Amino acid sequence: MKVLVCGGAGYIGSHTVKELLEQGYDVIVVDSLETGHKKAVDERAPLYVGNLSDESFLEDVFSKHSIDAVIDFAAYSLVGESVTEPAKYFENNIGGTLSLLKKMRKYNVKYIVFSSTAATYGEPEGIPILESDKTVPTNPYGESKLCVEKILHWFDEAYGTKYAVLRYFNAAGAHKSGTIGEDHFPESHLIPIILQTALGKREFIGIFGDDYATEDGTCIRDYIHVTDLAQAHILALEKTMEENKSRTYNLGNGKGFSVKEVVEMARKVTGKEIPAKIEPRRAGDPSVLIASSEKIIKELGWEPKYNTLEEIIASAWQWHQKHPNGYEDK
Numbered sequence: 516m517k518v519l520v521c522g523g524a525g526y527i528g529s530h531t532v533k534e535l536l537e538q539g540y541d542v543i544v545v546d547s548l549e550t551g552h553k554k555a556v557d558e559r560a561p562l563y564v565g566n567l568s569d570e571s572f573l574e575d576v577f578s579k580h581s582i583d584a585v586i587d588f589a590a591y592s593l594v595g596e597s598v599t600e601p602a603k604y605f606e607n608n609i610g611g612t613l614s615l616l617k618k619m620r621k622y623n624v625k626y627i628v629f630s631s632t633a634a635t636y637g638e639p640e641g642i643p644i645l646e647s648d649k650t651v652p653t654n655p656y657g658e659s660k661l662c663v664e665k666i667l668h669w670f671d672e673a674y675g676t677k678y679a680v681l682r683y684f685n686a687a688g689a690h691k692s693g694t695i696g697e698d699h700f701p702e703s704h705l706i707p708i709i710l711q712t713a714l715g716k717r718e719f720i721g722i723f724g725d726d727y728a729t730e731d732g733t734c735i736r737d738y739i740h741v742t743d744l745a746q747a748h749i750l751a752l753e754k755t756m757e758e759n760k761s762r763t764y765n766l767g768n769g770k771g772f773s774v775k776e777v778v779e780m781a782r783k784v785t786g787k788e789i790p791a792k793i794e795p796r797r798a799g800d801p802s803v804l805i806a807s808s809e810k811i812i813k814e815l816g817w818e819p820k821y822n823t824l825e826e827i828i829a830s831a832w833q834w835h836q837k838h839p840n841g842y843e844d845k
Contacts, residue, residue, distance in 0.1 A: 517541040517580060518752070519624075521567060521615060522588030523560065524551030526697050527630065527686055531586060531745040533557050533695065538749065543580050545573075546589070552842040555695050567611035573618045584626040584756065585619060586748055587612060590660070593703060594634065597656035608659035613666060620674055625759075627667070628752045631682045633765075633804060635661040643807035646682070646763050664763070671761050679751035681744075683766035684806050688740040688827040689834035696834030697741075698841030706738070706828060709778055710835040713787040720789060722774050724796035733774035735803045737767040740821035740830065750815045762814070767806025772824050784828045 518535055522528040523544030528551065535542050542560040545567070556562045565572035567589055590608045591597070597604040612629070619627065634657030635650045652658040670676040687706045689696030697707050712720045725732040747766050755762060772780075775791075782789050811817045821827055 516583045517543065519543045519545060519576070519580070519582045519585045520560075520588070521545045521585065522551065522590065522630070524548060524553060524556050524562065525588055526555075526699070527741055527744055528586075528588040529555035529557075529695050530690055530741045531588070531748050532560050533690060534742065534745040534749060536560060543576065543582070545576060550591075550699065552698060554842040555698075567615045568607070570614060570618070573614060577618050577622045577624075582622065582624050584628075584752055585615065585624060586628045586630075586752065587615060588630040590630070592632075592656060594654050594656050595703075597654050597659070601655035604655045604659045605662075608656075609662050609666070612663045616666065616670055616676065619676065620670075625675060626677050626752065626756050628679045628681065628748050628755070629663060629667060630748075631660045631664060631680045632657060633682055633684045633767075633806065635664065635682055638801055639804060642803050643767075643769065643805045644765060645807050646765055646810055667761070677755050677759055678761045679755045680763040681747060681751060681766050682763070682806075683744060684737040684739060684804060686741045686744055687738045688742065688821060688830040690742060691830065693833045693837050696831065696838065698838070700841075705736070705774065705777060706781070706831050707835065709781045709789060710785070710828075710832055713781060713785040713789050713832075714835060714839050716839065718790065720778060720791045721794040722778070722791055723794050723800065725775075725793045726796075727802040729773055729802055731773050731775045734800055735771035735773045735805065737769070737771050737805045738777075738824065738827055739766060739768050740819065740827050743819040743821055746820075747811060747815075747817050750817055751811075754815050764811040764815075765806040765808055766811065767808050768819065768822055769806065769808050771803060771805040777824065777828070780824050781828050781832075784825060784832050
């Protein structure tokens, strides 16, 4: 079966490409390389460089390959930037996927797995967060993803395009081989920032607030290993095609870890001191975000293999030690 992976040169996309290939799928990758890395793409998968909003570019890809299904990771994803540049996020995240869906319809491609986000929920109603909870995003990034979810619903109603929406929380870790991992610029994710500090590339890790209503006063987040995320995308695709039914799932560890807990575990894994400083709170940071993954576990039999914080950080540390400057080192 031939699967088109949009955003397949990005962090989660590249890991999903590798897992698809290892399970015998035929994979084509599309990526603009604005934030993705050519070196992250498995050489067994052809890479087409371009933007989903470019109709002629997409036409070229779809006309050359008999595509059976699509997994879509392609999006801008910086929450802070989305607040200051909402037009950029709506135009790219909504417009790009809409362009993709129209091309899928033209070529009668009926199945898509869409990479969504916990940001669609906004301030959580309760913990753990359920798929049935209200979706009231507090930033344009989350709003753009929620808008695409609604577009998918109406494409299903009108054209029979079946989808799986996966709303996930904090992806972390790296492939067991150490050949691909997390490399963003600028880096905004906690674990790679901590590990950059362990490597001496930063003076300290800033902890934004220690006065939250949590046991140690720092924010609690749900971390999930990127390979477990990749496997969930494949399971969701297979089930959607098997049952010809659309579905929405949360993806998380089901357990939260505070910022201080993550820093302490990184110190244990790396054997480094990792200086930390308390800084002012960031606006809009909820104290606790934890997902319930019971639905996907029950319906798809998804079982996270790397479900301890130590395993997640150890895999990331393996990548960062080999690639202290990211993919520039390869």
